[in-house]
Amino acid sequence: MPRPTIPRLSPERIRRIGLEIIDTDGLEALSMRRLAERLGVRAASLYNHVSTKEDLLHEIADGVMTAVDVSGFEVDWTTGLRTWARSYRAALIAHPNLVPFLAYGPARRETALRRADAVHGGLTEAGWPQRYATMIGASTKYLVVGSAMGSFSSGFPDDAALYDDRFPHLSRAHLLREHAAEIDADSFELALAALINGLQKQYRELGSNATPKE
Structure with a gap:
C-alpha cells in the first residue's frame, strides 16, 4: 500500500498558516500545537523550521512589513x-x-x-x-x-x-x-x-x- 502523504513543511507555509490563525482568531490563538494541527503534522516537526513561537511571530511580522x-x-x-x-x-x-x-x-x-x-x-x-x-x-x-x-x-x-x-x-x-x-x-x-x-x-x-x- 502507498505511504500516507505527509504535508510538506516550508518556512513560507508555516508563516502563512500562522498568520491565517492570527487573522481569524487573534494573536493569543496562535500556538505551536494549533499550528501543527492546521498543517497536518506533529508539533515537534515545526521546531526543525522555527525555534519558538516568539521567533515565529517575528518572522510573520517581518513578512507583513514587506x-x-x-x-x-x-x-x-x-x-x-x-x-x-x-x-x-x-x-x-x-x-x-x-x-x-x-x-x-x-x-x-x-x-x-x-x-x-x-x-x-x-x-x-x-x-x-x-x-x-x-x-x-x-x-x-x-x-x-x-x-x-x-x-x-x-x-x-x-x-x-x-x-x-x-x-x-x-x-x-x-x-x-x-x-x-x-x-x-x-x-x-x-x-x-x-x-x-x-x-x-x-x-x-x-x-x-x-x-x-x-
Whole structure:
C-alpha cells in the first residue's frame, strides 16, 4: 500500500498558516500545537523550521512589513512620508490582530529594520537633523498604529434615540458606523496632511538657521 502523504513543511507555509490563525482568531490563538494541527503534522516537526513561537511571530511580522513601501524617499521626503505612512497603514489594517505585536517596534527583524533605515536615511539626506528624523519617524508611526488599532467611527452606536437631548452635539453620530471605513480613511488622510504641513513649516524654519541643532 502507498505511504500516507505527509504535508510538506516550508518556512513560507508555516508563516502563512500562522498568520491565517492570527487573522481569524487573534494573536493569543496562535500556538505551536494549533499550528501543527492546521498543517497536518506533529508539533515537534515545526521546531526543525522555527525555534519558538516568539521567533515565529517575528518572522510573520517581518513578512507583513514587506508590503510597506519606502521608495517615495527617492523622490523627496514628503513623498516618502506619504507613501510610507499609507502603505504602512494598509499593511496593518490587513492584519489588525497583529498590530499590538508590531506596535512594539522593529526589534531584530530584518525587513522592519531596513524600512526604518530607509525612512531615517531619506529624512537625514533631505537635510533633517538626526534628532528630528527620529521624532518624525516616531510621530508618523504613532499616527499609523493609532489609526490601525481600531475604528473611531465604528465605536458609536447606531441608535439615534441614544443621543437625543443628552448629547445634542452628537445628533448625527448614529450615522458614523454606516460610513466608518470612509470616515476613518479620510480622517487618517487629514491627520497625515496636517502632520506633513506642519513639518514643512518646521523644515523651512530649520533651513533658515545657519547651524540647526541636532
